[in-house]
Amino acid sequence: MGAGYKNGTKICKLNIMKIRKVELSEADTLLQITTKTFLYAFAHLNKAEDIKIYCDSFLTINRITTEINNTDSDFYFVVDEDDIIAYLKLNYAGAQTEFKDSEAVEIERIYVLAEHQGKQIGQQMLDFAVSMAQSKQLKYIWLGVWENNSNAIRFYRRNGFEVFDSHYFMLGNDKQTDLLMKRLISI
Numbered sequence: 001m002g003a004g005y006k007n008g009t010k011i012c013k014l015n016i017m018k019i020r021k022v023e024l025s026e027a028d029t030l031l032q033i034t035t036k037t038f039l040y041a042f043a044h045l046n047k048a049e050d051i052k053i054y055c056d057s058f059l060t061i062n063r064i065t066t067e068i069n070n071t072d073s074d075f076y077f078v079v080d081e082d083d084i085i086a087y088l089k090l091n092y093a094g095a096q097t098e099f100k101d102s103e104a105v106e107i108e109r110i111y112v113l114a115e116h117q118g119k120q121i122g123q124q125m126l127d128f129a130v131s132m133a134q135s136k137q138l139k140y141i142w143l144g145v146w147e148n149n150s151n152a153i154r155f156y157r158r159n160g161f162e163v164f165d166s167h168y169f170m171l172g173n174d175k176q177t178d179l180l181m182k183r184l185i186s187i
């Protein structure tokens, strides 16, 4: 995988794909892919009313804009030719949803459009997150994953993540358990 910097943004060439930072002007596009991938992954496994409460609270243009503007968070798109096919959100320092450890990075979101899943795109985003953590000399990378998301848990385990804790997550009115998984970073 070749990597370089352009206008301060890390560009990784992944065959014909690239990973690039999301710009503030792309908030609408980010909201669209965030909503689409979230609904595809979780709508059929949860009550419609819980999904609606979550979407109305968290998947709004105001919320997404605030998240992009947070200087301790970075969003990335994976672009194939001109098509945006996946996205990644990394949180550092105070932007992390828990712990706020300055020596850690959180993968808060990693989502691939359904028709592109199983093609190693998630793998490349994960490798990218690890390379970002290495370049910032962080000690570990962590994330929360719904205990029922067995595909994603298998994907993380295969990549060296181990469960170290759990917490509750409110999806609407449904109290769910997220497993917290971490992987140490070697420089």
Ligand SMILES: CC(C)(COP(=O)(O)OP(=O)(O)OC[C@H]1O[C@@H](n2cnc3c(N)ncnc32)[C@H](O)[C@@H]1OP(=O)(O)O)[C@@H](O)C(=O)NCCC(=O)NCCS
Residues within 6 Å of the ligand: 037, 041, 110, 111, 112, 113, 116, 117, 118, 119, 120, 121, 122, 123, 124, 144, 145, 146, 149, 150, 151, 152, 154, 155, 158
């Ligand atoms: C989890 C996810 C990011 C992995 O990315 P990906 O590009 O599909 O994964 P890769 O091709 O790099 O690796 C394949 C692994 O992903 C998982 N996977 C999830 N959905 C898959 C699908 N439709 N087809 C194939 N593999 C899938 C499998 O665990 C697979 O591992 P396996 O080979 O042991 O079965 C992606 O499938 C996704 O966006 N899923 C829905 C959203 C989600 O659950 N995000 C994580 C929230 S914590």
